[in-house]
Amino acid sequence: MRIALGISYNGQAYQGWQSQPSGLTVQDRLEAALSKFADQRIATLCAGRTDAGVHALMQVVHFDTDRIRDTHAWVRGTNANLVKNISVQWAVSTSDSFHCRASAISRRYAYVVLESPVRPSVDAGRVGWCYEPLDQTAMETAAKHLLGEQDFTSFRASQCQALSPVKTMVKIDISKRGAYWRFDFEANAFLHHMIRNIMGCLIQVGRTRRPAEWMLEVLHARDRRAAAPTFSPDGLYFLGPQYDPQWGMPNRTPAFDMLP
Known part of the structure; x- marks a missing residue:
């Protein structure tokens, strides 16, 4: 199945979103947490790469897996294995035709x-x-x-x-x-x-x-x-992408209320 996640993070401590050999990126930390929770290697794609020091209120990623979990479990289980400055905000089970980047x-x-x-x-x-x-x-x-x-x-x-x-x-x-x-x-x-x-x-x-x-x-x-x-x-x-309503993706997270 294909799972989409909404991610919020403080980018101060990271070398941007995209995976690097140093492992000091948001993608590296997220994939490590997902892989530990799913007990299998999980690779993600994102809606928009962010640079070092840039934050996200609703980065959207998707990945494919054969592990069966309800959406609440993907949120809570992944967050249990994440550092405090990165948090999964929501999860949606979606079709293979959804692509977090191309569907935006x-x-x-x-x-x-x-x-x-x-x-x-x-x-x-x-x-x-x-x-x-x-x-x-x-x-x-x-x-x-x-x-x-x-x-x-x-x-x-x-x-x-x-x-x-x-x-x-x-x-x-x-x-x-x-x-x-x-x-x-x-x-x-x-x-x-x-x-x-x-x-x-x-x-x-x-x-x-x-x-x-x-x-x-x-x-x-x-x-x-x-x-x-x-x-x-x-x-x-990064406030996140906008999608056609047919995909059923959330449009915001509680972190949106943080900014002036």
């Missing part, structure tokens, strides 16, 4: 930034930081240039393995609560470092170092050198 309609990320003259402390590693005031109107104007189907070459990491830089940005929402900014992104897919590179540019605009129209210049340049430096991974959260 879109993917969602949020970036949280602390605006403060003093660096983060209790939330260090969980938020980005800007020590200067940010101009919301300027950032929203700049963000509008990125909506729709675009060539995002200027925001693409050199090691990106995507076949095409053309993606469709569905939404960019910017809001603030207290000293914390939240940037929400939704697209059909994202390139390697795409959000962190966009964030670098938005922060430059928000600090009034660049005008809002500069974002359009960067986009049209189709050259990574035209954009701002890559922003920190600390405040980036």
Whole structure:
């Protein structure tokens, strides 16, 4: 049978999602816990790889197994063998035609930034930081240039393995609560470092170092050198994919209520 899981994790201690020889990745820890619970080797596929230091509120994975367990057992049994900063949130038994990556309609990320003259402390590693005031109107104007189907070459990491830089940005929402900014992104897919590179540019605009129209210049340049430096991974959260309702996959986890 094919099982889909929703996973939440704090990425500070890991070298990203994808398995590495060091074993210090989220995938390595999850597969070790699953394999121990199922008493057989379990290999997973994920909806979207995350970089070192990036968090997830609802990473979705799937795997195939001949072990018969109810969905509650997959959650509780796997969590019993996981470290505290990774947790299975839900499990769904699904058909072989479901694929956590290929079946996704879109993917969602949020970036949280602390605006403060003093660096983060209790939330260090969980938020980005800007020590200067940010101009919301300027950032929203700049963000509008990125909506729709675009060539995002200027925001693409050199090691990106995507076949095409053309993606469709569905939404960019910017809001603030207290000293914390939240940037929400939704697209059909994202390139390697795409959000962190966009964030670098938005922060430059928000600090009034660049005008809002500069974002359009960067986009049209189709050259990574035209954009701002890559922003920190600390405040980036993978909110998870969106699926057609036919698959019966949850759309959120309780961790969604944590962010401002």
